[in-house]
Amino acid sequence: MIDNLxxxxxxxxxxxxxxxxxxxxxxxYLLEYIASLDQTxxxxxxxxxxIILRIKGLNPSKTIGYRADIDGLPIDEETDYPFQSTHKGNMHACGHDFHMAIALGVITNIVNHPINDDMVFIFQPAEEGPGGAKPLLESAEFQQWKPDMIFALHIAPEYPVGTIAVKEGLLFANTSELFIDLKGKGGHAAYPHQTIDMVVAACSLVNQLQTIVSRNIDPLDSAVVTVGKITGGTVQNIIAENARIEGTIRTLSPTSMNRVKQRIEALVQGVEVGYECQTTIDYGSNYYQVYNDEVLTADLMQFTEGHNEANLFICKEAMTGEDFGYMLREIPGFMFWLGVNSPFGLHHARLKPDEGAINLAINYIVDYLNYKGNRA
Known part of the structure; x- marks a missing residue:
């Protein structure tokens, strides 16, 4: 049965x-399945x-884009699935396996039951890093088939199956990775005066970084500066010559992201002077905010309210990041959350989304495309 496929x-x-x-x-795998469909x-x-795939409509007035991300995460799977990851150390812990299966279901339906408008489906690599949306968006391949509107979904473990959670405007935050390397002078633990200790410098800097949100960002705005990892030193009786701080930055506006980075750079310069050390900063991958087009999102919400399988929930913005924001910066569209009812959340080694959401999502998206693609 196609429902199980x-x-x-x-x-x-x-x-x-x-x-x-x-x-x-x-x-x-994706190309082999796509090749099995009618290519007319x-x-x-x-x-x-x-992969970028275009399906011609019967009487097109516009091109509708749909994006599914395809990469996994460097996580050791801890589910009890009989179909666990065969790639040790990697797992689809963010639901991209769901995203791809749903997209293939929609493609199959549109091939067999054409709509009026043209469709472009994007299977995008590297959403989890280093970021595939921006370079794909800028590619000649994408620009040739650039859609007039675009949308995508992301699974949401916290919502019941059948929930479509969405809001107009800002949905996901601006995000940036943060890597700070400090270099001083190592030496024997018994002679600290002959060294420049980078464990002490790193600890001081971490404390200073925590003042940025509380003292440099408008209290009515929101930002997060999280240090998730510190490394430094070799053994207990050698003073550390090197240390590394790794973290993430999240803000609800591009302006606040710039401000946070300015303050980080100022504090790091102060550590250089105060601790007589050398530093470097790397912001790694940066993702632009996901901002849902108000008109298109309001139309989706109206459609959802009348759908017999979906339940609309107007959610709040989240500090999660998604490089789909780069596409929405260039093309009107939206992203929504799809409820999958898992006791474990995104990026968790035990994430087990409810597979009942797959066919529900396919039906919902196909119905939406018929609603959009068969109207004047």
């Missing part, structure tokens, strides 16, 4: 999670390890 596809994809721009097996109105391109 996309659950099986999800399980197949769950077994082969691959990191950003390494999705070779994933791309091959379909064109397919590859971009690095991603």
């Amino acid at each position: 996309f659950v099986r596809i999800r399980r197949d994809l769950h077994k082969i999670p691959e990191l950003g721009f390494q999705e070779v097996k994933t791309q091959k 109105r379909m064109e397919v391109k590859t971009w690095r390890t991603g």
